[in-house]
Amino acid sequence: MAAMTRSQAQMRTREKWEARALELAEARHLAGTARLLEQGFLRGLYGVPSRTAGGEYVVIEERLHGRVTCSCPAGMRHFPCSHAGAH
Numbered sequence: 001m002a003a004m005t006r007s008q009a010q011m012r013t014r015e016k017w018e019a020r021a022l023e024l025a026e027a028r029h030l031a032g033t034a035r036l037l038e039q040g041f042l043r044g045l046y047g048v049p050s051r052t053a054g055g056e057y058v059v060i061e062e063r064l065h066g067r068v069t070c071s072c073p074a075g076m077r078h079f080p081c082s083h084a085g086a087h
């Protein structure tokens with residue numbers, strides 16, 4: 001029971017996180033700019049252009065738990081970022 005409640009809470013947190021990332025991507029006109037770098041069985045790698053640093057950040061989508069991580073400073077601290085929302 002407690003475990004179920006916890007997983008539901010995590011689900012809500014993930015949905016919020018993804019909604020925020022999408023919002024940021026749209027605000028920065030990054031939605032749809034991700035390009036697929038590598039399509040693996042367990043994860044997908046995407047390159048998303050960085051507006052501030054130049055070059056691009058790498059967004060990793062872990063298919064197993066649907067987790068998305070990004071190599072930018074915010075992403076590395078597990079904050080939603082526009083790059084994660086762009087893929």
Ligand SMILES: [Zn+2]
Nearest residue numbers: 070072081083
């Ligand atoms: Zn990022």
